[in-house]
Amino acid sequence: MRRPLPSSVIPALCLALVLGPLPLASATEAEPPVAGTAASQPETVELPEVTDRLIVKYKTPLSDADEERVVEDSAREAGVPEGTDVREVRTTTDGAAVVELESETSDEQVEKLARKIADDPAVDYAEPDQLVSVAAASDAHYSSQWAHPATKVSTAWNSATGAGVTIGVVDTGFASHPDLDPQVAGGFDFVSASNLSNDGNGRDADPRDPGTYSSVDQCYQGAAASTSNWHGTHVAGTAAAARNSVGTVGVAPDAKLLNARALGACGLGYISDIADAVTWLAGAPVAGAPAPARPADVINLSLSFPGGCGTTFQRAIDTAYHRGVPVVVAAGNSGVEALHAAPGNCYNVITTGASTSSGQRASYSNHGWVVDIYAPGHSIISSGNSGTKAPATANSMWLSGTSMASPHVAGTVALMRQKNPNLTPAQLKSALLSTATSPAGVPVANTATALAAVPAATPFQDVPTTHAFHQEISWMASAGISGGWATADGAKEYRPRLAVDRDVMAAFLYRLAGSPQFTPPATSPFADITPQTTFYKEMAWMADAGISGGWTTPDGGKEYRPHAEVDRDVMAAFLYRLAGSPQFTPPATSPFADITPQTTFYREMAWMADAGISGGWSTATGKEYRPHVAVDRGVMAAFLHRLASQL
Known part of the structure; x- marks a missing residue:
């Protein structure tokens, strides 16, 4: 049983008057305080000025015997006899030991003991575990x-x-x-x-x-x-x-x-x-x-x-x-x-x-x-x-x-x-x-x-206002192009570092195009998707609009490969076609050090630079486009936002 505190200690809590149930008072109808009504003051709180516990954090783990030695030796040196026989009660989340003294003593004495313990080179800190x-x-x-x-x-x-x-x-x-x-x-x-x-x-x-x-x-x-x-x-x-x-x-x-x-x-x-x-x-x-x-x-x-x-x-x-x-x-x-x-x-x-x-x-x-x-x-x-x-x-x-x-x-x-x-x-x-x-x-x-005074947040909780593409990703939501993922608590996530798959890309481009009137065919243009596939309408529209022809299979069929990631070179081709394949003569000298006029989709990637949609990466040897890097959702938002300003 816990040892009682000295009788001189004053009770630490004053009581509250509990009244009967009241009807709800709406915020708009709440009455002001009654004029002249005096409210009683909270009673002054006087806590017990004693404790029987210390909190001691050691710099490195010690044995139980060594921990007791540190406290008890310090207690003898500090002249605090209550600390010469201690036991550990538990360990805090911070890894400190909560130590119970032999009996309660004044806060002043426990503080004195804590200072002496803290002088030990093995100790990170020590302090009284006061009552609150x-x-x-x-x-x-x-x-x-x-x-x-x-x-x-x-x-x-x-x-x-x-x-x-x-x-x-x-x-x-x-x-x-x-x-x-x-x-x-x-x-x-x-x-x-x-x-x-x-x-x-x-x-x-x-x-x-x-x-x-x-x-x-x-x-x-x-x-x-x-x-x-x-x-x-x-x-x-x-x-x-x-x-x-x-x-x-x-x-x-x-x-x-x-x-x-x-x-x-x-x-x-x-x-x-x-x-x-x-x-x-x-x-x-x-x-x-x-x-x-x-x-x-x-x-x-x-x-x-x-x-x-x-x-x-x-x-x-x-x-x-x-x-x-x-x-x-x-x-x-x-x-x-x-x-x-x-x-x-x-x-x-x-x-x-x-x-x-x-x-x-x-x-x-x-x-x-x-x-x-x-x-x-x-x-x-x-x-x-x-x-x-x-x-x-x-x-x-x-x-x-x-x-x-x-x-x-x-x-x-x-x-x-x-x-x-x-x-x-x-x-x-x-x-x-x-x-x-x-x-x-x-x-x-x-x-x-x-x-x-609080600025409106990004629609996505994982895209703070400091994100490099915060504006573009927020635009994706406001333009109805991306609703993100709903989390368990009802918030939304955009997941900007996630690579863009081809089925999701089709949905984004279809919405960017204004969700045009389109009746998808009963027979799929691609062997690997059916009318029941998620985003079937949008992928079929990609074929109908000439934006994606898919891959030709050995048997002469076509595959869309909806769950394949979209690389930056293919993204350039998609956006160029969505823009209407504008008249453009690609330069003889590539704007990017890692592609040449012979590179597949060179025209489209050079157009991305010319149209201000992609500036690539700056390196010691110039600009790189990195055509075979998958496009993540953050970068894609930037691409679509820049393209939208030109459509």
């Missing part, structure tokens, strides 16, 4: 979702609703709710400490919230008994509650939710568990946790703890950032400089403070230059539950805090990602911050203007 809590919230008395009209959410829905986007939520888990159940796309329970789990075990595949209730001394010595607060349920609903006839509606109502439970009883969880949850949501492997079917497109962390952003937490955030997943975090509710609270002071995050209905900074919100943006966080109604311990009846409840502000921003980012999934976290953050409004002195997120 939700950015606590309290109740208020508003009767509608004032935040939606304040940030123009319904206006943004004209452009995006979150369809095809997944929001990852690291929190206390979700209770069953009609606003959330259709949205949830999987999850995992990362709570490893049995005294915090409230579900009878450690990590498992069930991320649902069993309740954050606790008995006296359960979470730490001196902790009062508490009832469940349904924090994660509220946060998830703010971001993506479904549009239906009950409850509330989220900022991104058509987005999916990926549930990473990392906070348990008392709303507490370890940094090492939260870091694994972030890593997993970003799609990176975490031992023992099966990969999600689809990683998150944005991650929300409505939690906070005092102190710096340690290596474990920062590396998890960096993993998400470098995988293209923005991380939105709460600034914290202590009314102090946000520089002094993590993860708001981590790098590569969008740190969010709480604003009131008048656009002012909420008095409890952490503030300062570390805060990137503010969002509605005061008196926010969202999904809840009536259970004081285990889940009972789904309902709606009001909470206040930066925990409530953060999912407003995460939902906005989800809309931005739907409009353009190719933008980097830095680009998304820039668009979000540059469009914020300041009605009362602080920059408040405006969902509609942020979305409007």
